[in-house]
Amino acid sequence: MTDAVGTAAHLTAAPARRGSAAALRLRAASEYVVIPILAVVAASLIFALFLLALGKSPAAFLDLLWIGGFGSAFSWSNTLSRAAPLILTALTVAIPAQLGLTIIGGEGALVLGGFAAAALAVPFVGSGAPAAVVLPLMALAAVAAGGLWIGLAGLLRLKRGVNETISSLLLSYIAIAVTLFFIEGPLRDPASTAKASTLPIGAAYAVGKMPFLKVHWGFAAGVVAAALLGVLMSRTTFGFAARITGGNIRAAQAQGLPVGKLTLACCSLAGAAAGLAGFFEVAAVQGRANASLAAGYGFTGILVSFLARHNPFAILPVAVLFGGLAAAGGLVQRRMGLPDATVLVLQGFIFVVLLASETLYGRFPVFRISGRQGRA
């Protein structure tokens, strides 16, 4: 064989080989789509049996799920509104998860973030300070408060070896207690007697709704944050270093990766996401800080992140699915006379089956890039 022939053969073969490589990669990647979908379908089948046992029609349930969650422009608005805070709180779990850290204290970071935003805004109310200045400051305060809080869990892990799962959960209770102290004490609106709140931030500093969707801007912020953090984690040396650390911390240390800085950065970013969710709860939803900030978004976010396998991009569809389930859940209650817990049962089935489906990865030859590698 001459070089010329070899080169020519290489040249002609290259596009075909690259094409098939892309196809193989797509096929391999589709494993991460097909298996979760199969899991959701399987969970739905189990749930259908549950409904039949209750004497209710699974078809009617499915129908309502569609109408309530996705069947109309209104339903989409309903679904996306409910998904908005979940995207951000799921990121709070997903980012430290790259490092192998399980943070479950997003609820507290959200509450503290929301409180910080409200506390910053209240002195400006009626001052005429432009929203273009005050709103970014509020968001910054929220992000900083949330970031500091989860960053603290990271610091405890780093300096004292405290389990971050426990510390973030306990810190969450402290954050809520501190917030309630201020809301019920020094920063209480005297007019709020039965339900303690800060003074309202007023229409001047309220965040409006996105055009057409009728969903507040927190949803857009969630999408942008998920995309940015997704790119950061999958396409940068920072993300690569984080994932190496998550995979094997000793190897990462041996390679000289700044494990400490990575831990603090990831935890702070995570808390910042929850803090931002708190900002939107105050500026776009409640108009003030009160106990309703602790609505459980931080905890549902844990579920969303786990179901998305801690992949920031996958968090978007999973959060939308959860938003849709919540939106449709109301309709299911109203039309089928089922208790609110029905949708929780479905969520539970999905969660368990999805976790069980983890064992299926790598078992289907159809998803393998190379048959030989797969069998090895």
Next chain:
Amino acid sequence: MTIALDRRRFLQSSGAVAVAAGLFPRAAFAADPLTIGVIYVGARDDFGWNQAHAVGVKALKALPDVKVVEEENVAETDAVSKTMESMINLDGAKLILPTSFGYWSPFVLDEAKANPDVQFRHAAPLWKPSDPTNAGSYWPFLDQAHYIDGVAAGLASKSGKLGFVAAKPVGIVLRNINSFLTGARTTNPNATVRVIFTGDWSLPVREAEATNALVDAGCDLITCHVDGPKVVIQTAESRGVKCCGHNADQSSLAPKGFVTGAEYKWGTIYTGYAGLIGKGQPLPNFTFGGYDKDMVQNTPYGAGATEPARKAADAAIVKLKAGAPIFATAIKDNNGRIVVASVPPDNYADVLNKMDYLVDGVIGSTS
């Protein structure tokens, strides 16, 4: 929460009182069923606030040409806005009854502005004339039923030492405590009420601790004002003392010691609204009343109610139905200070609505 009713509003809304009187011909409903959406913050079977509403809604469901859609466990966030919108858009609801305090601002107010052809009525005395006219409030005077609890408790208790587990030292709660003591003093002039505040509307662990502490302090009859009295009632029963309920019917939780309980009768208001809409008449913006308007009731007597207690309570109910006041003489607080020298016959006048004290005979402090 102070009951923010002023004299003028009372007079303005006197028409509203008719709603409660149950004077509505049911035959007058329109042919199209009226869809009413009801929203609960917790579970409908919580033995408390939500269950009381669910009982009222049951009366509503029994009406012809009324369709009720209900949703429970709806948080006081965006979720309630979306639930209201969903009821309007997907179910065609024309009247929305959001039953939790925290739904009102900004959620109910915003939806009322956005849906002027839908009526919103909310279960707390919060509506002001500057609020949307398609929104409004309804509020039964539960202190009257607590007063009856007290009348029965004064005779059902052997020691005269009564215990009260309370959520927060705010006007509405203080008023129920004071009415309970005032009722008890009518049948036992030496009765005292020892109160423990838990600090929040729903803290089951602290409610159990408070109940135990009251029993340990010698109280042989316990009542409460918390969102879900289940824990208090069950703990009292297990300690072998008597109890009076709050919000809904808890008699089944204490087969031995239950005396009676202060219950809302939301059904009067709800069927009243449906009747007005059926006749094409406008709904009042403010609806309130007590025994006189059939908006509150006492739970049927349990095994803990002695015969004299039942008789005294029955007699007191007859008086309240005729419009008799609870507070008739000068009110002295438990620091010995005269807080209201001349008590107006209308017990819901301004001077009595700012109740931020515990009356003489109550052991405890608001701070």
